[in-house]
Amino acid sequence: MSWGKSALSFRTRLVAIVVMVLAVGFITTSAISFNVSRESLRETIVVNELPLTSNNIYSDIQVDLLRPVFVSSLMANDTFLKDWVLGGEQDEDRIRRYLNEIRLKYDAFTSFFVSERTRNYYHFSGVTQVVEEADPRDAWFFRVRAMETPYEINVDHNAEQGDTLTIFINYRVLDEKGHFLGAAGVGLQLDTVARILTQYSQNYRRTIYFVDGAGQIMLRSEGARITVDDIHQAEGMGEVADRILGADHTSLSYRSGDETVLLSSRYIPELKWWVLVEQKEAQATTELRQSLMVNFLVSLVVIGLTILMVVYTVNHFQARLETLATTDKLTGIGNRQVFDISLEQSLKVMQRYGEPFSVFLFDINRFKTINDTYGHLEGDRVLRMVARMGSETLRESDLICRWGGDEFIVIARQCRLEDGLRVADKLQRSIESTPLLRDGKAVTITVGITESRPGDDADAVLARVDQAFYAAKHAARKGQESVAEPG
Numbered sequence: 001m002s003w004g005k006s007a008l009s010f011r012t013r014l015v016a017i018v019v020m021v022l023a024v025g026f027i028t029t030s031a032i033s034f035n036v037s038r039e040s041l042r043e044t045i046v047v048n049e050l051p052l053t054s055n056n057i058y059s060d061i062q063v064d065l066l067r068p069v070f071v072s073s074l075m076a077n078d079t080f081l082k083d084w085v086l087g088g089e090q091d092e093d094r095i096r097r098y099l100n101e102i103r104l105k106y107d108a109f110t111s112f113f114v115s116e117r118t119r120n121y122y123h124f125s126g127v128t129q130v131v132e133e134a135d136p137r138d139a140w141f142f143r144v145r146a147m148e149t150p151y152e153i154n155v156d157h158n159a160e161q162g163d164t165l166t167i168f169i170n171y172r173v174l175d176e177k178g179h180f181l182g183a184a185g186v187g188l189q190l191d192t193v194a195r196i197l198t199q200y201s202q203n204y205r206r207t208i209y210f211v212d213g214a215g216q217i218m219l220r221s222e223g224a225r226i227t228v229d230d231i232h233q234a235e236g237m238g239e240v241a242d243r244i245l246g247a248d249h250t251s252l253s254y255r256s257g258d259e260t261v262l263l264s265s266r267y268i269p270e271l272k273w274w275v276l277v278e279q280k281e282a283q284a285t286t287e288l289r290q291s292l293m294v295n296f297l298v299s300l301v302v303i304g305l306t307i308l309m310v311v312y313t314v315n316h317f318q319a320r321l322e323t324l325a326t327t328d329k330l331t332g333i334g335n336r337q338v339f340d341i342s343l344e345q346s347l348k349v350m351q352r353y354g355e356p357f358s359v360f361l362f363d364i365n366r367f368k369t370i371n372d373t374y375g376h377l378e379g380d381r382v383l384r385m386v387a388r389m390g391s392e393t394l395r396e397s398d399l400i401c402r403w404g405g406d407e408f409i410v411i412a413r414q415c416r417l418e419d420g421l422r423v424a425d426k427l428q429r430s431i432e433s434t435p436l437l438r439d440g441k442a443v444t445i446t447v448g449i450t451e452s453r454p455g456d457d458a459d460a461v462l463a464r465v466d467q468a469f470y471a472a473k474h475a476a477r478k479g480q481e482s483v484a485e486p487g
Contacts, residue, residue, distance in 0.1 A: 014310070014314060015307065015310060015311055015314070018306070018307065018310050019303075019307055022303045022306060022307070023303070026299050026303060030295075030296065030299070033295075045262050045279060045281075046251045046252065046253060046262050046263075046264060047251055050206070050251065050262060050263065050264030050277045050278070050279065051249070051251060051264045051266070053200060053204055053206060053208075053264070053277045054264050054265065054266040054275050054276075054277045055266065056200065057196055057197070057200055057208070057266075057275050057277075058266055058268055058275065060196050061193060061196060061268060061270065061271070062270070064188075064196070065153060065167070065169075065188075065270060067106070068106075068108060068167075068169045068185075068186050068187075068188055069151065069153075069169050069171075071102065071106045071108065071169075071185075071186050072151060072169040072170075072171040072184065072185035072186055073150075073151070073171060075102060075111075075113070075171065075173075075184040075185065075186075076150070076151075076171040076172060076173045076174075076184050076185075080098065081095075081098070081113065081173065081184065082173065082175060082181065084098075085115060085117070085173070085181050085182065086175065086181070089115060089117070089118060089120070092122070092126070092127055095113065095122050096122065096123075096124060096125070096126050099111040099112065099113065099122060099123065099124040100124040100125075102124075102186065103124050103186070106186065108186035108187065108188065109158075109161070109164075109166060109186075109187050109188050109189045110123070110124065110158060110160065110161055110166060110186065110187040111123075111124050111185070111186045111187070112124075112160075112184065112185060112186075112187070113173070113182055113183070113184040114131055114141050114182050114183045114184075115181070115182045116145065116180050116181055116182045117181075117182075118130070119131045119132070121160075123160045125160065128159075128160045129159070129160075137157075137159065140154055140156060140168075140170060141170075141183055144170045144172060144183045145172075145180055145183070147172070150171060150172055151169060151170060151171040151172065151185070152169075152170050153167065153168070153169055153170075153270040153271065154167075154168045154170055155167055155168070155190070155218075155271050155272065155273070156168055158187060164189065164190075165189075165190045165218075166187040166188065166189060166190065167187060167188040167189075167190060167193070167271070168185060168186075168187045169185040169186055169187070170183050170185050171183065171184055171185045190218075190219070193210065193219060193271070194219055197210065197219055197220075197221050198221065198222065200221075200277075201221035201222065205279075205283070206221075206277050206278065206279045207220075207221055207223070207224050207225060207277070207278050207279070208220070208221045208224075208275065208276065208277050208278075209221070209224065209226070209231070209275070209276040209278075210271075210273045210274070210275055210276075211231055211244075211245070211273060211274045211275075211276060212272065212273055212274075213245065213272060213273075214230075215230050215231045215232050215241055215245060216229055216230055217229050217230070217231060218273060225256070225261075225278075231244070231276075235256050235257065236254045236255055236256030236257070236261060237254060237256070237261075237263075239254060240252055240254050240263075244263075244265045244274065244276065245274065247265075247267075248266070248267040249264075249265065249266055249267070250263075250264065250265040251263070251264045251265075253281070259280055259281070259282060260280070260281040260282075261278050261279070261280055261281070262278060262279050262280075262281055263276060263277070263278040264276075264277050264278075265277075326338035326341075328387075328401070328402040330380060330383060330384065330402070331383055331384050331387035331388075331402050332384070332387065333387045333390075333391060333400050333401055333402055333408075334399060334400065334401035334402070335401060335402060336401065336402070336403060336404065338399075338401060339399070339401040339403070339409055339411070340458065342399050342401075342411055343359070343411060343458050343461065343462075344458060346411055346413060346452070347452065347456060347457065347458065347461070349413075350452050350454075350456075351454075355413070355414050356414070356415070356416055356451055356452050357411060357412060357413045357414065357415055357451075357452050358411075358412040358415045358416065358417060358419070358420030358423075358449055358450065358451050358452070359409065359410065359411055359412070359449070359450055359452070359461055359462075359465045360409070360410050360412070360420060360423075360424050360447050360448060360449035360450070360465065360468075361403065361407065361408070361409045361410075361447070361448050361449075361465045361466065361468070361469040362407070362408055362409075362410075362424070362427070362428075362445045362446060362447040362448070362469070363405070363406045363407040363408070363445065363446060363469075364382065364383075364386060364406040364443050364444075364445055365443065365444045365445060365446055365476070367379065367382075367405070367406035367443075370382060370437070370443070374437060374438065378437070378438060382436050382437065382443060383402075383406060385434075385436050386408065386431060386436070386443070386445070387400065387402065387408065389427075389430055389431055389434065390408060390410070390427060390431075393423075393426060393427045393430045394410065394412070394423065394427070395412070395423075397413045397414070398410060398411065398412045398413060398415075398423075399411045399413075409465075410427075415451075416451055417449065417450070417451035420449050420451065421449060424447045424449050427445075427447070428445055428447055431443065431444075431445055432444050432445065446469070446472045446473050446476050447469070447472060448465055448466070448467070448468030448469025448470070448471065448472045448473075449465065449468055450464040450465040450467075450468050
């Protein structure tokens with residue numbers, strides 16, 4: 001079939017073009033990508049990746065601080081605590097039990113209340129000290145007393161629990177008139193921040209430091225390159241230490257020995273610390289090459305999958321187009337185009353092997369009346385039913401097609417005229433004995449038939465079957481047999 005060969009040739013050319021475009025595009029983009037990535041690696045890590053890590057650390061610290069801030073707020077607004085203070089701070093054991101219950105209930109490292117009136121430091125273990133304005137270690141309380149914000153987050157040594165470095169939430173406690181009654185809150189061990197540091201260091205394979213305002217390293221990830229406690233004294237970093245501590249955000253690089261180190265810093269106001277995230281450039285380059293190799297393999301897989309998808313899509317739409325081109329939409333049987341192709345093939349077979357075939361043309365009598373009486377939807381249903389019954393009655397080797405309107409045409413292969421007449425008669429009786437209309441009535445058909453002859457072409461066969469069809473129509477009007485062969 002020339003149409004099929006043309007479609008196959010088009011499909012082959014299309015697939016070849018897609019493969020070529022994908023291959024050329026992949027090779028070109030891979031080469032460009034590698035060169036551009038190698039040149040822009042430092043900027044990508046310094047400007048994007050390292051700041052993202054420091055921002056994520058900052059966000060996680062904020063999330064972990066939400067719960068203790070909420071607990072401290074509950075304490076500052078607790079009527080029991082206020083009533084106990086306003087009642088003269090009687091029965092110190094009550095406040096101790098209250099603070100211990102807060103600590104246990106909310107899994108805090110410590111809990112406390114410092115009274116403005118007595119300056120007593122109430123701890124969950126009891127009264128541990130009296131704060132004094134002259135003592136530098138108690139400066140936090142007087143700072144809280146003077147501030148306008150409801151609370152502060154402060155990192156300090158916990159004298160009541162072995163001088164452990166602790167994150168304190170210091171919340172102002174006020175009476176109904178807004179007078180300062182004291183400071184209450186809870187504390188977290190610095191392990192909370194250390195846990196976040198370890199998590200990000202392991203996940204992203206980067207070195208992380210927490211540095212205070214003086215440049216002292218408060219925490220560092222395992223295996224950190226810098227071992228001294230002051231970043232001013234660290235090799236390479238010492239040259240940029242003031243630049244780091246002088247800005248809330250910094251992205252830079254520095255030389256340490258024969259290596260280039262990429263660094264990003266971010267100030268954490270809640271802790272008054274800086275988080276430093278650094279990575280060796282050589283390590284980043286290795287990861288980039290590994291990433292490019294993975295991208296190469298992925299691209300090959302993508303190209304393969306794309307080719308398969310293109311082939312599948314082309315085949316699918318080609319099959320769909322072939323169906324649309326050769327199938328009657330209403331009845332689902334062959335259309336006039338597929339009949340023409342099949343007729344040409346049958347003529348060639350007859351000329352080569354001498355195998356005759358019959359063609360018969362039939363229509364539904366008074367089909368216009370059916371449409372006018374029952375409606376076009378009912379007429380369409382009748383056409384589908386006639387097409388189905390024709391397909392079921394004919395042999396598998398025969399072909400039935402819709403010729404146009406209510407006309408159908410059949411090629412009965414390896415079938416002489418006398419056999420064709422019997423097939424046509426069987427078809428006519430099958431249709432006319434079946435109540436196809438919704439009111440139980442049957443329809444009738446008129447059939448004209450002819451047999452192929454040596455030297456026939458398509459026009460000759462169609463002319464004879466058309467002549468036979470109209471002869472049958474004329475006979476039917478006279479009440480005679482409605483199947484006719486050409487005279």
